[in-house]
Amino acid sequence: MRIADDIWHRVRKLREAIEQHNYNYYALDAPTIPDAEYDKLFQELQELEQHYPQLITPDSPTQRIGAAPLKAFSQIVHRMPMLSLGNAFKAAEVDAFDRRVRQTLGVDSVEYAVEPKFDGLAVSLCYEGGIFITGATRGDGYIGEDVTLNLRTIRSIPLQLQADGYSARSPVFMEVRGEVLMLKADFEKLNRQQREKNEKEFINPRNAAAGSLRQLDPGNTATRRLTFLAYGIGACEGGNVPRDKHSRVMDYLASLRFPVARERNVVSGATALLEYHREIEELRERLPYDIDGTVYKVNDLAQQEKLGFVSRAPRFAVAHKFPAQEAVTELLGIDVQVGRTGTLTPVARLKPVFVGGVTVTNATLHNEDEIRRKDVMIGDTVAVRRAGDVIPEVVAVQKEKRPPHAKFFIMPEHCPVCGAKAVRLPGEAVTRCTGGLFCPAQRKQAILHFASRRAMNIDGVGHKLVEQLVDNAIIRTPADLYKLGITALATLGRMAEKSAGNVIGAIQKSKNTTLARFIYALGIRNVGETTAKDLARYFGALDRLMEADAEDLQQVPDIGPVVAQSIASFFAEGHNREVIEQLRAGGVRWEEGAGTQQAKADSSAGLSRLSGKTFVLTGTLMNLTREDAREKIEALGGKVAGSVSKRTDYVVAGTDAGSKYHRAVELGIAILDEAGLLQLLQDSQGGLHSTSRNL
DNA sequence: CAGCCTCGAGTTCT
DNA sequence: CTCGAGGCTG
Numbered sequence: 144m145r146i147a148d149d150i151w152h153r154v155r156k157l158r159e160a161i162e163q164h165n166y167n168y169y170a171l172d173a174p175t176i177p178d179a180e181y182d183k184l185f186q187e188l189q190e191l192e193q194h195y196p197q198l199i200t201p202d203s204p205t206q207r208i209g210a211a212p213l214k215a216f217s218q219i220v221h222r223m224p225m226l227s228l229g230n231a232f233k234a235a236e237v238d239a240f241d242r243r244v245r246q247t248l249g250v251d252s253v254e255y256a257v258e259p260k261f262d263g264l265a266v267s268l269c270y271e272g273g274i275f276i277t278g279a280t281r282g283d284g285y286i287g288e289d290v291t292l293n294l295r296t297i298r299s300i301p302l303q304l305q306a307d308g309y310s311a312r313s314p315v316f317m318e319v320r321g322e323v324l325m326l327k328a329d330f331e332k333l334n335r336q337q338r339e340k341n342e343k344e345f346i347n348p349r350n351a352a353a354g355s356l357r358q359l360d361p362g363n364t365a366t367r368r369l370t371f372l373a374y375g376i377g378a379c380e381g382g383n384v385p386r387d388k389h390s391r392v393m394d395y396l397a398s399l400r401f402p403v404a405r406e407r408n409v410v411s412g413a414t415a416l417l418e419y420h421r422e423i424e425e426l427r428e429r430l431p432y433d434i435d436g437t438v439y440k441v442n443d444l445a446q447q448e449k450l451g452f453v454s455r456a457p458r459f460a461v462a463h464k465f466p467a468q469e470a471v472t473e474l475l476g477i478d479v480q481v482g483r484t485g486t487l488t489p490v491a492r493l494k495p496v497f498v499g500g501v502t503v504t505n506a507t508l509h510n511e512d513e514i515r516r517k518d519v520m521i522g523d524t525v526a527v528r529r530a531g532d533v534i535p536e537v538v539a540v541q542k543e544k545r546p547p548h549a550k551f552f553i554m555p556e557h558c559p560v561c562g563a564k565a566v567r568l569p570g571e572a573v574t575r576c577t578g579g580l581f582c583p584a585q586r587k588q589a590i591l592h593f594a595s596r597r598a599m600n601i602d603g604v605g606h607k608l609v610e611q612l613v614d615n616a617i618i619r620t621p622a623d624l625y626k627l628g629i630t631a632l633a634t635l636g637r638m639a640e641k642s643a644g645n646v647i648g649a650i651q652k653s654k655n656t657t658l659a660r661f662i663y664a665l666g667i668r669n670v671g672e673t674t675a676k677d678l679a680r681y682f683g684a685l686d687r688l689m690e691a692d693a694e695d696l697q698q699v700p701d702i703g704p705v706v707a708q709s710i711a712s713f714f715a716e717g718h719n720r721e722v723i724e725q726l727r728a729g730g731v732r733w734e735e736g737a738g739t740q741q742a743k744a745d746s747s748a749g750l751s752r753l754s755g756k757t758f759v760l761t762g763t764l765m766n767l768t769r770e771d772a773r774e775k776i777e778a779l780g781g782k783v784a785g786s787v788s789k790r791t792d793y794v795v796a797g798t799d800a801g802s803k804y805h806r807a808v809e810l811g812i813a814i815l816d817e818a819g820l821l822q823l824l825q826d827s828q829g830g831l832h833s834t835s836r837n838l
Numbered sequence: 839c840a841g842c843c844t845c846g847a848g849t850t851c852t
Numbered sequence: 853c854t855c856g857a858g859g860c861t862g
Contacts, residue, residue, distance in 0.1 A: 350852080482848060490849085507849055509855080534850055534853065572856075669858080671846045701844085703859050 150191065154198050157188040161204045162301070169299030169370060170402035172431075202274060202302040207295045207365070215359070216288040219279035221267055222318055222378035226284055228438065228462040234417055237439075240461045241413035244441060247450055247458070254442040256389040257419050258407040260462050261372055262349050262433040263324025264356055266294065268371075273304040273313030280356070293356050296365040297323065299402045314382025319401060321373035325352040326431045329368040347500040348433050370432070373401040388442050406430075409442055420463050427465070436464035467528040469538060470503075472496035474523045477508065477552050479559045483588035484668055485576040487565055489514060489552065491525075491537055499529035506535040510572045511554045518542070522549035560584040580620070580718065587613050589666050593621040597672055598664035599656060599731075602649040603642070611635050620722045621664070624650055625729030658685060658733045665719070668709040677701055678710075683738025685723075689714045758783050759794045775824050795820045 164181050168174045174181075185204070192199050199206065231237050244253050265281040278294035279287035294300055304313045325333070330348040337344045345351035355367035373396045376384060385391035390409050397403045406426065410419055420437050427434060441447050441459040450459040473494040480488045489508040496503055506527060508514050517540060519525065524544040525537050554574050558565050563578030580586050587609050594604035604624070612618045617631055627650065632643040656664075662685075663675035670678070681699045682688040688710075696707035713719055758776050760783060772795065776783055795815045815823065 346852085354852090480848090484847075486848075488848070501851060503850080505850065509848085529850085534848095669846070673845060701859065705858060 150195065151198070154188065154191050154195075157184055157191070158203055160184055161188065162303075165204065165298045166301075166400050170397075170400060204298075204302070207298065207302070216290060216357075218282075218286050219277055219289045220286050221279065221282075221284070222269075222316075224284050225265060225267060225281045225287070225320065225377070226457060228457070228460055231461050231463045232466065237416055237420075237461070237463055238413050240439070241416065244450065244459065248446055252411050253446070254409060254411050255416060255439045256393065256407065256409055256442040257416065257437060257439050258374065258393075258404045259423050259430065259434040260436040260438045260464070261322040261324055261374075261404070262435045263322040263352050263372075264349075266290070266321060266323050266356075266371075267377055268294065268300065268319040268321070270304060270314065270317045270319065272315060275300065275302045288357075290356055292361040293358060293364040294323070294371075296361055297369045297371050299371045301400050304399050312382060314379055314384060316378065316380045317382065317384070318377030318379065319373055319396065320375040320377050321371055321401070323352055323356055323369055323371055324348060324432050325355070325368065326370055327433065328431065329370075333367060346502075349500065371402060372432075373403050374438070387444060389440050389444060389447070390442055392444075416463070424465060436462055438462050468499050469526045469528040470496045470498035471524060471526050471541070472503075474519065474521060474525050474537070476521055477514075477519075479555060481558060481560050481576055481582065481584035481588075483585060483592055483666060485558075485578070485582065485585050487554065487558070487574045487576060489554070491519070493525075493527065496527060498527055498535070501529070503527055503529070503535040506537050508537065511567070511574065512572050514552055520545065520549040520551055522546050558582055558584075583613055586619065590618070590621050590624070592666045593664045594624070594653075595664075598660055599653040600660075601646075601653045603646040604649070608646070620725070622722045622725035622729055625654070625726065625731065654730045654732060656731065656733050658683075658735060661685070661731065661733055662688070665713070665723070667713045669706045670710060674702065674706065681739050684735040687738065689720070689723075757792050761794060761796050772820065793820075793823075 161181070161184055164174065164176060164184070168181075188203070189205050192203065192205055229240075231240055241253065245251065266278055267281070267287065268278045269276045275295070277289060277291045278300075279289055279291075281287055295302065325348040327348060330345070330351050333351055334344045345354065351367065352369055355364050355369055358364045374393075375389070376392055376396070385395050390407070393403050393407060406423060408419060410416060416439050423434070423437050439461055441450060447457070447459040450457070474491050475494055476492045477489050478492060480490055482488060489510070491506045491508050493504055493506060508517075508519065517537060519537060519540055522545070524541045526539045526541070527535055528538050529535050554565070554567070556565055557563065558576035558578050561576065561578040561582035561584065563576055563582060565574050565576050567574040576582050576585065578585065580589065590609050590613070591604075591606065593599055594601040594609075599621075601624070612627075612635075615635070617634075618624060618627065627647065629643050629647055632646065657679070659672075659676045659679035662670065662678055663672050677699055678688055682691065691711070693704070693707040693711045696702055696710055697704060702710075760772055772783075793815050795817070
């Protein structure tokens with residue numbers, strides 16, 4: 144059926160009007176028509192589209208909601224990583240930041256783009272040819288969760304970019320970086336509704352926003368009013384995106400109708416930064432959204448590039464945080480917890496107190512020294528804050544309020560769980576239970592670690608189940624997991640047959656693993672994920688690792704006498720060897736190889752040009768994530784190190800390469816760009832089939 | 839031998 | 853996320 148031009152025209156008009164009103168309302172905070180009027184336009188559009196479904200396009204405002212619920216979020220790789228910012232809390236730290244920047248750039252004064260630091264969830268929005276395609280959470284900075292459908296329901300996110308004052312044509316590709324948050328007013332409204340429905344209230348706008356964005360059913364997200372605020376651009380191709388100043392990039396984003404902070408500004412010098420911070424702090428209460436500080440970025444993009452990055456944070460920007468909010472409460476007692484390696488950790492039990500958005504009841508006291516340093520006694524009145532915004536911490540004791548019956552804490556001489564002697568070695572801060580695996584606490588933790596995601600990755604074997612299995616003497620070691628039958632699980636009563644079946648299934652599935660995961664899963668002291676990988680790569684086979692003495696072990700890069708000794712002692716223990724035997728007999732298996740130990744010798748035979756070569760990755764790669772690049776290099780026998788030294792063979796420099804690049808130049812080390820790396824990888828594959836380039 | 843960087847381990851709450 | 857410690861570099 145052909146659609147009359149006037150209907151087509153009307154639909155287009157309606158869409159434009161609705162997006163314009165969305166923009167006025169959400170980005171400018173200046174609606175020009177009453178809500179009822181807006182609803183009428185929306186309804187008319189919906190009716191027309193219902194009537195003529197062929198008119199529906201994904202960028203229609205009616206299509207913001209509409210997809211069916213998901214089962215799980217899939218992953219999205221950020222083209223340019225979403226790094227975190229360094230923090231400053233005090234004026235002196237801001238001064239130091241400015242001084243460093245000036246020194247590196249060799250100038251007297253630096254211009255900064257400044258803005259409030261929104262307290263929400265960082266997301267990255269991908270636009271292709273001006274159309275909103277996908278959006279993802281920050282995740283680990285490299286890979287995030289695909290929350291496109293939920294983001295589409297946020298009306299301040301443009302589904303299609305308008306032509307703008309800079310360019311009539313949209314960038315071919317653009318990642319827009321910003322924060323999803325809930326306005327204070329919308330948060331109050333949501334909680335009122337939750338209260339009326341007798342459902343749980345949210346603790347703060349940030350949690351409400353996070354909960355809403357992580358809904359699997361976009362329909363749910365749509366009922367919560369979320370807002371987006373842009374603060375920058377990630378990877379980008381084409382279009383007339385400004386390349387000179389960050390402030391111009393922000394103006395550009397605003398011209399594309401992205402909401403940006405109205406309080407943004409450009410200032411010069413450290414004094415002006417502190418002045419801005421003070422102004423924003425004064426404004427804080429009156430802002431429509433929560434913030435947790437201010438952000439300062441070197442405005443000149445060429446200067447930004449010159450400053451580069453240190454490990455995971457840019458050197459050209461810093462987050463100046465407001466002091467963490469503190470609350471005062473009572474310390475009711477100090478419990479002692481036993482960790483996987485037998486560490487005894489004193490934990491403060493607090494009278495519940497609301498601080499930094501959550502109710503805190505526990506706070507770690509780390510160790511005995513820490514308790515002495517802070518002079519904490521049971522019964523004290525203490526100030527508590529959430530350090531780094533997450534982990535609660537006892538800041539100080541109000542000694543004038545100390546009651547006469549306050550009790551001095553003494554670290555127990557015996558493990559509170561198994562009763563074995565607790566020892567504190569000279570020079571060490573921690574006290575450890577000597578019960579080893581006879582201590583049920585350590586045994587439980589060891590099994591939990593074995594099953595954890597990064598180790599054997601057994602779903603469903605969590606805290607509670609392990610507790611029950613060990614307490615009821617159903618299992619004693621990780622190897623016993625593989626002997627579990629469905630009937631054994633059923634004796635626990637609580638567990639339905641189906642979920643028991645799931646657990647058994649997950650255990651079976653975990654039998655196929657890798658040597659690196661297996662080594663990590665063993666829980667050898669001082670051997671984490673990275674060291675486990677190093678060991679697996681070097682030895683290639685478990686037996687060779689088990690036979691190695693401390694001296695052999697120190698041949699492995701990054702392993703010194705301490706770690707070597709931990710490993711050797713672990714395998715010297717008959718009990719550990721027995722568990723490993725049982726695991727193998729129980730069907731746990733992995734692929735073994737020659738290891739680089741041997742590969743090093745035959746690299747001259749041309750097996751792989753990369754064996755024994757050390758790479759350092761820096762900057763952002765376009766078509767590979769660092770993880771990909773790392774895997775590919777390692778697959779061919781190369782090693783990826785963190786920092787450049789004269790022992791480095793190649794530095795792979797992406798865009799925004801920083802200090803490592805400069806160091807490589809200084810040291811005269813071969814520098815590859817991404818294409819060069821891919822070429823090298825391909826050439827080095829020799830007789831192997833070339834893998835798909837994945838471009 | 840000092841300083842830098844990376845890794846391991848422990849921790850809270852939803 | 854943060855701290856402490858181990859390992860490497862200069």
